[in-house]
Every structure is written in structure tokens, then in C-alpha cells.
Amino acid sequence: MRPHHVDVTVVVIVAAVFLLVTVLGFAAARWRRAESLAHLDEWGLGGRSFGTVVTWFLLGGDLYTAYTFIAVPALMFAAGAAGFFAVPYTVIVYPLVFVFLPRLWSVSHRHGYVTPADFIRGRYGSRSLSIAVALTGLLATMPYIALQLVGIQAVLEVAGIGGSGNAFLNDLPLLVAFAALAAYTYSSGLRAPALIAFVKDLLIYAVVLVAVLYIPGKLGGWGHIFDSAQTALGTHTPKGSIVPGPAGIWPYATLALGSAMALFMYPHSITAVLSTRRRDTARRNAALLPAYSLLLGLIALLGLMALTAKVSTVGFDGKPNAQLAVPQLFADLFPSWFTGVAFAAIAVGALVPAAIMSIAAANLFTRNVYRELLRPQASPAEEAQVAKVVSLLVKVGALVFVLSLDRTLAINFQLLGGIWMLQIFPALVFGLFTRWFHRWALLAGWAAAMVYGTVKAYNVINPTTGKHFGGSAAAIPLLQGRNGYIALTAFVLNLAVAVVGTVVLRMLRVPEGVDATSPDDYFSDVDDAVTDATRHPAQAGSGAPLTSTG
Numbered sequence: 001m002r003p004h005h006v007d008v009t010v011v012v013i014v015a016a017v018f019l020l021v022t023v024l025g026f027a028a029a030r031w032r033r034a035e036s037l038a039h040l041d042e043w044g045l046g047g048r049s050f051g052t053v054v055t056w057f058l059l060g061g062d063l064y065t066a067y068t069f070i071a072v073p074a075l076m077f078a079a080g081a082a083g084f085f086a087v088p089y090t091v092i093v094y095p096l097v098f099v100f101l102p103r104l105w106s107v108s109h110r111h112g113y114v115t116p117a118d119f120i121r122g123r124y125g126s127r128s129l130s131i132a133v134a135l136t137g138l139l140a141t142m143p144y145i146a147l148q149l150v151g152i153q154a155v156l157e158v159a160g161i162g163g164s165g166n167a168f169l170n171d172l173p174l175l176v177a178f179a180a181l182a183a184y185t186y187s188s189g190l191r192a193p194a195l196i197a198f199v200k201d202l203l204i205y206a207v208v209l210v211a212v213l214y215i216p217g218k219l220g221g222w223g224h225i226f227d228s229a230q231t232a233l234g235t236h237t238p239k240g241s242i243v244p245g246p247a248g249i250w251p252y253a254t255l256a257l258g259s260a261m262a263l264f265m266y267p268h269s270i271t272a273v274l275s276t277r278r279r280d281t282a283r284r285n286a287a288l289l290p291a292y293s294l295l296l297g298l299i300a301l302l303g304l305m306a307l308t309a310k311v312s313t314v315g316f317d318g319k320p321n322a323q324l325a326v327p328q329l330f331a332d333l334f335p336s337w338f339t340g341v342a343f344a345a346i347a348v349g350a351l352v353p354a355a356i357m358s359i360a361a362a363n364l365f366t367r368n369v370y371r372e373l374l375r376p377q378a379s380p381a382e383e384a385q386v387a388k389v390v391s392l393l394v395k396v397g398a399l400v401f402v403l404s405l406d407r408t409l410a411i412n413f414q415l416l417g418g419i420w421m422l423q424i425f426p427a428l429v430f431g432l433f434t435r436w437f438h439r440w441a442l443l444a445g446w447a448a449a450m451v452y453g454t455v456k457a458y459n460v461i462n463p464t465t466g467k468h469f470g471g472s473a474a475a476i477p478l479l480q481g482r483n484g485y486i487a488l489t490a491f492v493l494n495l496a497v498a499v500v501g502t503v504v505l506r507m508l509r510v511p512e513g514v515d516a517t518s519p520d521d522y523f524s525d526v527d528d529a530v531t532d533a534t535r536h537p538a539q540a541g542s543g544a545p546l547t548s549t550g
Contacts, residue, residue: 055272089260
């Protein structure tokens with residue numbers, strides 16, 4: 001069991017940085033000040049005013065989360081090469097989004113869309129499909145926020161906060177952090193994480209560069225790190241390796257491809273893109289963001305360094321916790337002042353994306369559930385107020401995932417979300433290029449894949465803890481002896497149902513819904529006027545509901 005020893009220097013530095021970002025969070029309400037934040041365009045999208053530099057930091061803060069700093073190296077620590085799938089996946093994703101994100105930005109700019117479900121509503125004239133997309137985003141975002149909670153918990157545990165035997169006192173620092181996060185998110189909207197992302201990214205870059213330059217020399221060089229890590233992984237149950245064996249190739253490849261396809265389906269990713277000022281900002285960032293992939297590769301290697309350093313990952317509860325590997329590595333090899341800076345970087349690196357995720361989820365609920373089902377004539381001010389409240393409730397939902405799911409490898413929180421998010425890919429991405437798919441066929445494909453993926457993920461049992469949702473890979477049907485990422489298998493089922501369903505429904509002449517978009521919409525830019533005449537009816541100033549409610 002981990003000894004209870006509070007490192008005062010570390011705690012003071014972490015608290016000081018947290019206080020700084022909290023002040024920045026509240027000050028962000030005055031940054032690029034709008035006349036009023038009582039509108040989703042202002043509160044939830046930062047006034048759609050961010051340029052290339054701000055967007056680069058915002059997307060970096062949005063996409064490179066506690067998943068990057070805690071979960072990926074923890075998987076490297078526990079299993080070896082399997083954790084490195086995150087690097088090729090971030091290499092694959094940017095050419096992919098370079099192609100379709102500018103089109104999404106343009107049509108959203110022309111029609112005033114705030115969420116991906118808004119686009120689905122306009123493209124297919126289907127309320128049912130848009131609500132399905134919105135609920136998927138809400139469901140998948142909560143475990144991703146939960147992952148940020150787990151990351152902060154890991155830092156606090158290594159700093160010595162917790163282990164008192166009193167559950168409330170153990171969790172009090174985390175509750176304080178998220179209360180402050182909730183307060184400045186409520187006050188400042190997307191401007192808060194956009195401003196704080198500058199601090200977060202600079203801290204992370206500084207800490208990681210120092211670590212990869214200093215630690216290898218301390219541990220005997222890279223050759224010794226790889227040799228020692230390979231030896232240590234051979235003693236794990238199940239055995240790991242720094243090179244994937246034949247059985248690991250399919251899971252590795254499908255995890256990389258499936259994760260790449262799912263990343264920009266998440267509502268927080270799209271929210272960051274829609275907050276930009278111009279169409280070409282999305283493409284510029286698709287070209288610039290691979291710089292973060294280099295950083296991710298270096299961070300992943302910290303897991304191997306922790307193996308070589310033989311850090312202790314036993315938590316206050318006396319059980320092994322791979323999430324403690326990187327924080328403990330810093331605590332063992334660096335003086336307290338630098339460990340404090342590193343822990344602050346990790347904590348802020350969790351708070352920034354958690355803020356963006358909660359805002360994006362709130363936008364989805366407000367625009368595509370509340371307005372569609374409860375208050376079709378809701379004013380912009382009412383929408384903004386509901387979104388602020390929902391952004392608080394989403395964080396509570398994340399706590400349910402923290403308390404109910406297996407935290408042995410927190411990366412499964414994100415991978416579980418990916419299983420769900422990938423299922424909106426046919427409706428969203430294919431819909432940006434073609435109207436061939438029938439709306440009911442897309443809904444049927446989504447439903448089949450969601451059920452299949454959830455059941456398959458539930459049936460994966462962690463051999464160590466015996467808990468369900470213990471992994472993200474399962475046997476691939478029709479490929480005997482091959483395991484792969486459940487999200488990709490479910491996606492193939494989704495696409496098959498959508499294609500067959502479209503053919504059948506067209507033969508039966510089932511109405512396809514009204515497409516509110518036009519070909520020119522997908523190429524519009526900031527200089528093209530956005531008026532009520534060009535917007536989707538549900539987003540226009542009149543608030544008039546759509547005629548098609550399928």
C-alpha cells in the first residue's frame with residue numbers, strides 16, 4: 001500500500017497554477033468580448049471568431065488530454081507496444097479531416113449550425129436521426145470526461161492527497177477543481193478553455209521536452225530503456241512486448257484506424273473547428289497539428305521509462321494502478337519543484353478538454369434534444385442558459401462512469417466512447433459528400449451498430465478485476481482467430497445495414513426527407529453573408545420548426 005506522505009512543495013505549485021488558470025477562466029469572459037454571451041454562437045462557439053493560432057492551441061488542448069498524458073503511457077507500462085497505436089492514429093487522422101472538415105465548416109457557417117446533429121437535421125430532414133446523433137455524442141463524451149477525472153486523481157494520489165480513509169476528504173481536492181471548472185465554464189463558455197489552452201500547451205511542451213532529454217541519461221540511455229522494458233513486460237500477466245506479436249497486429253491496426261475515424265466525430269472536436277473564423281483555418285490546423293503527434297510519441301515512451309525505473313504503481317487501496325506510472329516517474333526522478341510543474345501541466349491538461357467536452361455536450365443537448373423535443377420556439381438566450389446548466393450536469397454524468405467502470409486501464413474509457421462515436425461516421429462524413437443514403441437506413445445502421453458494439457464491449461471481461469467493459473477488442477466475425485477494435489467491426493455492420501436498407505427503401509419509394517442544403521453551401525467562406533434566408537429553418541431567427549419531422 002502506498003505510504004501516506006504529502007509533498008507540500010508539489011501541492012503548493014499545483015494549487016498555484018490551478019489558481020492561475022481559474023483566474024484566466026473567469027477573465028476569458030472579457031477576452032474577445034461580445035455584447036452578450038446569451039447565445040450559443042457566443043457561449044458555445046466563442047463567437048466563431050478564432051484564428052489559426054488560437055485554434056491550434058484550442059484543438060491541442062481539446063484533443064491531447066489526460067488520455068495522452070496518463071492513459072497512453074499507462075498502457076505502454078502495462079502492455080508495451082499496444083499503447084503505441086495512438087501515434088499512427090494521430091498520423092492518419094489529419095489527412096482525413098483535411099478533406100471533410102472544411103466542408104462541414106462551410107455548410108455550418110452558411111446555415112448557422114452549432115452541432116453535428118444540426119447538420120444531420122438539415123441534410124436529411126430527419127429529427128429522429130439528428131436526435132440519435134446528439135444522444136450518441138452525449139453518451140460518448142461522459143466517459144471521456146471521466147478519463148480526465150482519473151488523470152487528475154492519479155496526480156493527486158502520487159502527490160500524497162488521499163488515503164485518509166474518509167472518502168469525502170480523499171475526493172475533496174478533485175471536487176474543488178471541478179467546481180471551479182464548472183464555474184468558469186458557466187461564466188465564460190468556450191473562451192475559457194481557449195485562453196487556458198495557451199498555458200496548458202506551453203507547460204506540457206516544456207515538461208515533456210525536459211523529461212525526454214533528462215530521464216534517458218538518468219536511466220542509462222535509450223538502449224537500456226528498451227531492453228529493460230522488454231524484460232519487465234515479459235513478467236506481466238498477460239505478457240507484453242515492445243514489439244507487437246502476430247496476435248497483436250490486428251488489434252493494433254484496427255485500434256489505430258478506428259480511433260482515427262472516430263476522433264473528429266466527437267462533439268468537442270467539431271465544436272473547436274466550428275469556433276474558427278474562416279474555412280481555411282480548419283485546413284491549416286490539419287497541417288499544423290501533427291506537431292502534437294511527435295509530442296504524443298515522446299509521452300508514450302514515458303511508460304517504458306517508468307518500467308525501467310521500476311516505479312511503484314500501488315495505490316492507496318493497495319492495488320496496482322498503471323495510471324500512476326508517469327506521475328510516479330516524475331516524483332522519483334525530479335526535484336519536488338519540477339514535479340509540481342509536471343503535475344500542474346497534467347492537471348490543467350485534463351481540465352481544459354473537460355471544459356470543452358462539457359460545453360460541446362451541452363450544445364448538443366440544448367440544440368438537438370431540448371429545442372427539438374421540448375421547446376421548439378426557445379429563444380437564443382434561453383438556449384444559452386439551458387446549455388450552461390447542462391454543462392454542469394454532464395460532469396456529474398462523468399462521475400457515474402468513474403464510479404462504475406473498471407479504472408485499471410483508463411484508456412478504455414476513451415476507447416468505449418470511440419465505439420459509439422464511430423457509428424455517426426456514415427451519416428456525417430458521407431453526408432458531406434453525397435445524399436445517396438436514405439435517412440431511415442442510416443438510422444437502422446446506427447441502431448444495429450450501437451447495440452452490437454455496446455454488447456460486445458460489455459462482454460469483454462478484465463481478467464484481473466473480473467469487471468465488464470474491461471477492454472475494446474473482440475473476435476472479428478468471419479475472420480477466425482482475429483481480434484480487432486470493436487468500433488471498426490460495428491462500423492462495418494453499420495455501413496452494410498445502411499447500404500442494403502437504402503436500396504430496399506428506395507425500391508419501396510419511402511420518402512427520403514428534405515435536404516435543406518445546396519451544393520454551394522459546402523464551399524462558402526466567411527465573406528459569404530449568413531442570413532435567415534440562407535440558414536436552416538430551425539436555426540433561423542424566426543425559430544420556425546422544420547416541416548419534415550421524420
